[in-house]
Amino acid sequence: MENSLMSLKYHVSPTDFTRAGEASSDVKNKLKKLGVPPEIIRKVAIAMYEGEINMVIHANGGDIFVDITPDTIHMELKDVGPGIEDIDKAMQAGYSTAPDDVRSLGFGAGMGLPNMKKNSDTMDIQTVLGQGTTVIMTVNMPE
Amino acid sequence: MNNHKFFHSVYLNEELCNGCINCIKRCPTQAIRVRNGKAVITSQFCIDCGECIRICAHHAKRSNYDRPDILSNFKYTVALPAPSLYSQFNNLDDINILLTALIYMGFDDVFEVASAAEIVSEVSHKYIDEHPEKWPLISTACPSVVRLIRVRFPNLIDHLLPINPPVEVAARLARKYAAEKAGIAPEDIGIIFISPCPSKVAYAKEPLGTEKSAIDGVLAIKDIYPLLLPLMLEAEKSPMNLSRAGQIGVGWGSHGGEAAGIVTDNYLAADGIDNVIRVLEDLEDEKFSNLSFIELNSCDGGCVGGVLTVENPYVAQAKLKKLNRHLPEVVTHAPADLTEEEIYWTEEVEYLPVFRLGDSMKESIMMMNRVERLCQKFPGLDCGACGAPTCKALAEDIVRGKANETYCIHILKDQIHSLTRSMNSLVNSASAYEMKGNDYRYIFKQYLKTLLSDISLLDAALNLNKEDKDE
Numbered sequence: 001m002e003n004s005l006m007s008l009k010y011h012v013s014p015t016d017f018t019r020a021g022e023a024s025s026d027v028k029n030k031l032k033k034l035g036v037p038p039e040i041i042r043k044v045a046i047a048m049y050e051g052e053i054n055m056v057i058h059a060n061g062g063d064i065f066v067d068i069t070p071d072t073i074h075m076e077l078k079d080v081g082p083g084i085e086d087i088d089k090a091m092q093a094g095y096s097t098a099p100d101d102v103r104s105l106g107f108g109a110g111m112g113l114p115n116m117k118k119n120s121d122t123m124d125i126q127t128v129l130g131q132g133t134t135v136i137m138t139v140n141m142p143e
Numbered sequence: 144m145n146n147h148k149f150f151h152s153v154y155l156n157e158e159l160c161n162g163c164i165n166c167i168k169r170c171p172t173q174a175i176r177v178r179n180g181k182a183v184i185t186s187q188f189c190i191d192c193g194e195c196i197r198i199c200a201h202h203a204k205r206s207n208y209d210r211p212d213i214l215s216n217f218k219y220t221v222a223l224p225a226p227s228l229y230s231q232f233n234n235l236d237d238i239n240i241l242l243t244a245l246i247y248m249g250f251d252d253v254f255e256v257a258s259a260a261e262i263v264s265e266v267s268h269k270y271i272d273e274h275p276e277k278w279p280l281i282s283t284a285c286p287s288v289v290r291l292i293r294v295r296f297p298n299l300i301d302h303l304l305p306i307n308p309p310v311e312v313a314a315r316l317a318r319k320y321a322a323e324k325a326g327i328a329p330e331d332i333g334i335i336f337i338s339p340c341p342s343k344v345a346y347a348k349e350p351l352g353t354e355k356s357a358i359d360g361v362l363a364i365k366d367i368y369p370l371l372l373p374l375m376l377e378a379e380k381s382p383m384n385l386s387r388a389g390q391i392g393v394g395w396g397s398h399g400g401e402a403a404g405i406v407t408d409n410y411l412a413a414d415g416i417d418n419v420i421r422v423l424e425d426l427e428d429e430k431f432s433n434l435s436f437i438e439l440n441s442c443d444g445g446c447v448g449g450v451l452t453v454e455n456p457y458v459a460q461a462k463l464k465k466l467n468r469h470l471p472e473v474v475t476h477a478p479a480d481l482t483e484e485e486i487y488w489t490e491e492v493e494y495l496p497v498f499r500l501g502d503s504m505k506e507s508i509m510m511m512n513r514v515e516r517l518c519q520k521f522p523g524l525d526c527g528a529c530g531a532p533t534c535k536a537l538a539e540d541i542v543r544g545k546a547n548e549t550y551c552i553h554i555l556k557d558q559i560h561s562l563t564r565s566m567n568s569l570v571n572s573a574s575a576y577e578m579k580g581n582d583y584r585y586i587f588k589q590y591l592k593t594l595l596s597d598i599s600l601l602d603a604a605l606n607l608n609k610e611d612k613d614e
Binding site: 004005006021024025028030032033034035036038039041042045046049068069070141 | 295429494496511539
């Protein structure tokens with residue numbers, strides 16, 4: 001079964017907006033080559049892009065691990081950033097702790113986590129203040 | 144997969160191709176490989192953008208289109224000049240001079256694409272207004288953009304503006320009006336488009352959003368340009384009153400014109416195929432909110448930048464702007480008898496997953512894992528010597544069964560080095576252990592044979608054309 005699993009690893013550089021989105025874009029293009037249905041590609045691309053941007057804005061970058069099988073796409077976004085103080089608040093649409101300079105670039109609208117939740121089938125956030133955050137999302141293939 | 148969907152205007156003149164890597168590097172869909180010293184286009188990947196025609200220094204890449212003698216095939220002919228045609232001439236201040244010259248050339252009538260563009264602008268404006276759920280709507284006037292979306296951006300298909308491009312609307316109306324005006328059977332009328340690009344040549348044969356195009360023939364601007372110049376001198380003396388287009392229609396010829404004509408203030412307009420791809424990638428990630436319309440042109444500068452034009456696109460843009468200053472804003476409005484079929488798409492554009500690796504997800508994953516492993520092995524120089532644009536493209540060709548590892552001259556070179564090293568150590572050990580003469584000769588010959596066959600592979604990869612030329 002090892003062969004029907006594809007494992008990908010990306011490093012997200014801190015505070016480099018010119019490169020933010022490279023990982024999700026690569027995954028998106030790979031999913032197209034794998035023949036994944038368009039609506040699944042859309043969900044994965046948006047969920048992962050939002051997560052990637054979050055890592056750049058809030059967490060000094062980090063690492064993303066993606067496992068693709070014929071049944072599911074599993075994404076693990078790991079950072080050693082400041083952690084999320086109040087997850088419930090962070091999940092609210094429009095709530096953001098992004099600094100002003102980031103907002104002036106058009107980011108930090110407070111839609112990151114809500115959009116990730118909306119576009120994934122399961123989402124789990126593990127966060128420790130001062131130590132970092134790991135977001136695990138899965139998107140399942142249609143039956 | 145239906146092959147007729149991939150009719151192409153772009154083709155290769157083999158004699159002129161010297162097997163260099165310029166076109167394979169330039170192609171936005173990585174559709175070209177050099178095989179046996181000649182460029183080969185993979186039909187399913189090609190979107191007829193014409194970038195390979197633009198970059199080929201040997202003029203080996205060509206576009207199919209009709210010759211001016213096509214006029215004699217019909218009882219009655221109508222010329223459909225593209226707005227970009229107006230931008231090709233110095234000091235043209237009256238479009239009627241150009242249109243009159245087309246009549247002198249042998250056409251019975253003209254119907255400006257710019258005039259149909261004004262109708263399309265009006266209908267598009269209304270459609271965009273009434274369909275906020277589809278925002279941003281993506282312009283469908285450039286067939287290469289639609290073809291690109293069809294093979295690479297499945298999630299954006301629903302955003303395509305389902306309205307025929309101005310050239311198609313012009314063709315349909317021109318035939319209707321000519322039949323009424325001249326009392327001729329519609330099938331005896333030849334609707335001939337004068338095109339700035341190969342993309343629209345392909346469109347006429349294999350349209351998008353409609354089953355059959357009303358365009359009967361396509362001439363290249365660069366072909367009729369020299370024919371028109373002397374006729375325009377003549378036409379200048381007493382131009383006929385033929386023009387029915389204003390600023391909005393003529394403006395479609397260059398970048399930003401379509402969006403301006405649709406009269407919306409929250410639009411984005413991108414030109415040049417690389418920029419178009421970047422915008423589509425971002426659009427796919429839903430990075431643009433609140434935009435209602437996106438104008439995309441495959442060529443730099445818009446249609447004035449088409450590869451079948453003669454003028455520098457930026458000079459052409461300036462000329463179009465100058466010409467436009469004297470025109471009224473709009474001349475043609477949507478006629479009352481305009482039918483749904485004349486203006487709207489009647490067929491869906493469907494996603495064609497041509498870049499998919501395998502037939503099933505499982506197979507595709509296995510193939511992609513192999514691609515990744517191969518990429519580790521390749522030098523990552525993207526040198527193009529194997530005939531593929533990148534190491535990754537070669538790896539994909541290999542897993543698709545269309546190439547093999549020895550196409551990579553770096554891998555081949557390493558193999559030769561390792562063989563020479565082994566031979567060297569063989570010679571040393573043979574003398575150290577006093578191997579028998581026959582055994583020694585046999586093993587040595589085996590090595591030499593492998594070495595020579597690898598060298599000849601390397602020669603084959605590098606010198607194919609040279610051999611052709613020597614013959």
